[in-house]
Amino acid sequence: MLRSKAGVFQLKVGGYADDTASYVRRAAEVIIILAITRVFAQASGLTLNEKKTLVVALNPVEATKVRDLPAPLKVQGPLVLSRYLGIPVGSVPDEEYTWQLARTQLTTRLALAARKTTTADQRSLVVMAVVVPKLLYIGRHQWPSRDTILAFQRMIKNFVWHARFTDEKVSGRAWLNGHVAALPRSHGGLAVPDLKTELMALAAVTVDVWAIEADTGAKIVGDVVGNPVVKPVADSIYITPRHTAAQNQGKLMHDTLWATEMKICAIHSGAGRLPGKRDMVQALGRMEYFKGKVELQWRGRRLLVNMRPMMGSLCDQYISTEITAHGTFITEWLPYVDLATVRLYTATGRVVTPTSQFKLICTPGQQLRDVIHWKWTDNGGLVVTALARKVSKPVQRKIGGLIRLLLLNYPQLTRRGEHTGAVTYFTKDDTHVPVTCQVTADRHFLSNAQGSAATEPVPLESHRDLVVAMQTEVGTTTTITEVLPHPRLARLVCLWAGKRRWKTPRRIFKAKLRIRAEAKGTAIAATRQGRWAEMSKDAAAGSRRWRGNAFVGWWA
Incomplete structure (x- = not known):
């Protein structure tokens, strides 16, 4: 159970x-x-x-x-x-045996391939077609250690350059730098696979799909498996993508598939980073010198927030810029932000997490909804309810600081919103009249279509069920292109409803993970080409003329 x-x-x-x-x-x-x-x-x-x-x-x-x-x-x-489904299973799993068995099987399979292939380019294709799928399948079930990854990467390198699938030192050397060899063939490389990148992309896609499309049972399994702390009742996992500028990413490869993916998705998924976000937060923070601070007034465990000092042309420009870049802000998702992984800018431009800045009220494993609730008032303010057991003076100060930090990073809170469970969707039909639908707290689909009575509640288990229910609601004459993942059904925090693919493909994760390595490989290749051109000027000039005139001469 x-x-x-x-x-x-x-x-x-x-x-x-x-x-x-x-x-x-x-x-x-x-x-x-x-x-x-x-x-x-x-x-x-x-x-x-x-x-x-x-x-x-x-x-x-x-x-x-x-x-x-x-x-x-x-x-x-x-x-x-x-052996069960290609994986050794038993009462006590043996990671070393599993990977040693994979090594033995691949050595046997590649013995014939080494005889049939004659070039490094051919062997790199064999590695991508035979070795990588095998190792990814095993890695999905038995996550490898750092030493295992390094050993298999040496085997891949030795097979490509020396036709020997071994991690031992082999005489001879590669005739291409490792970063250059890993470049795509279109960029002058051999596309030699990087096993660590392949595994991280696998982890990212696996849990990214879980976070969007998993049903209730799969979510519970993910909560139990993915939580680093074992509890009788596991915390709900919500993956919160970062919207701050890239900092030192730190360690991406962790001991489990889930821990690896949550770090990668927090960095590389979601709406992405908006250039100038830090400057906008700092500018909004300096407004207090001219219009005063946001007023906070406590009444018991309720905090009255007067946001009028923040409102104005600067705040409106801030909001409209984010709408242009990311789409409409979805207030329904904000309570589900994970306090340990979300990154926020302070008024001075420093990047912090709520669990580090407000340790007294924010602990790992919590979402914002576990600390505070809020609702909007008619006079342009917020009524915030503190959920702490005891609302002491230090707790009040921390909650006040958290509210100010949220307003700087999400000024959309200054505009009235709702927590009604509304569904956001997009269609190709410009003449389509939007239909108002909701997902209740107990995961039932409710329709209040204009001009008709509310339909009977339809139980929902996953995001796919929501897509089917919305398509049924709008009818067969209108095609829905995208339904925004709903916080009561999905686990990937989607704060902006832009027209984007929420499920990030594996190739996109790989491209983002390899940005630095590819940039380094491209720079090394360009440097060496420049040296060769300087040493062999006639050959370099002939090569440039050939590249420029080859197709003209061929078609002539």
Whole structure:
């Protein structure tokens, strides 16, 4: 039984084509599972092979205590590993054995390829077609250590340049710099794969898709697996992309796929960074010298915020610039911002996180909705409710500082918004009359189409269900191009409703992760070309003339 703040999920059966994994509490339930599986296998035209059926104790201590299994089934030993879906599985996973087995299999497969290929370019194509898919499949299930990645990268390099798939030192040297060799062929490289980049892109895509399209059960599983701190009830994970200028990224490769992805998605997904954001925040912060500070008045645990000093032409220009760059700001998403990963500018231009700036009220694993609630008033203000157990003077000061920080970074709060669960969508039809729809707190779809009564609530499990419900609502004559992920169904914080692809493709993640490496490779290649041109001026001049006239002469 898996528990998170999103609910409770009972893990029962995992099906993969003709392979099925069932989870039972007692050995007596195995007989029931076998009877059910035989019926479904017969309906599918398959036969259950009991001799190949594995019984694995999830608790290795109990592996030797299991009795009364029907023949020929028997419990696999706690240290024994068997192949399931191409991955060695057992009571005690062995990471080193899994990757050593992959190394042995690839060495055998590439022995023939080394005989059939004669150039480094051909072998780099073999690596991309054979080695990388194999390692990515294993990495999805058994995340490699740093030493494992380095060892396989040396094997790839040795195979490309010396036709030997080994991590040992090989005599001879590559005739291209590593950064240049990794460049695309269109840029003069060999496109030699970088395994670390491939794995990070895999992690980013895997969890990015989960954050947008996962149903309730998958969200609970992700919360349990992805949380670094083990709790009886796991915290809900919300991935919050950064909107500040690039700082020192720090370590991107972590010990698990989930930790790696959350760091990468926070940096490289979402609406992106707006040039001049820091300057706009600083300018808005300096307005207090002319118009005064935002007024804060406490009444019990409620804080009255007078935002009139912030309002004006500068604030309007700030908001309109972000609308032009990113689209409409969605206030529905702001309460779901993760306090540990969101990056905000201070009035002096410094980048901070709420968990570091306001440790008294913000802790890792919390979203903004866990600290404060707010609503707009008719006189251009906010009523903020503190959710702390005890609202002391230090807590009041920290919440006041958090509100000022949010207003500097999200001046859209000065304009009245709502938390009604409204759905944002886009269509190709310019004449389409927008339909007002909502997603309730218990994940039901409500329609209040103009000129018609509200429809019956439709239960929703995922973002895909929302897309289907919206398309049904607008009718077959109108095609919906995009539905903004909803905070009650998705886990990727989408603060701006621009017309963009929310699911970032793997090639985009790879391109962003390799920006610095490609820039370095391009610079090295240009430098060496310049040296060659200086040393062989006649050959360089002839090469330039050939490139300029080759196609003219060919077509002539």
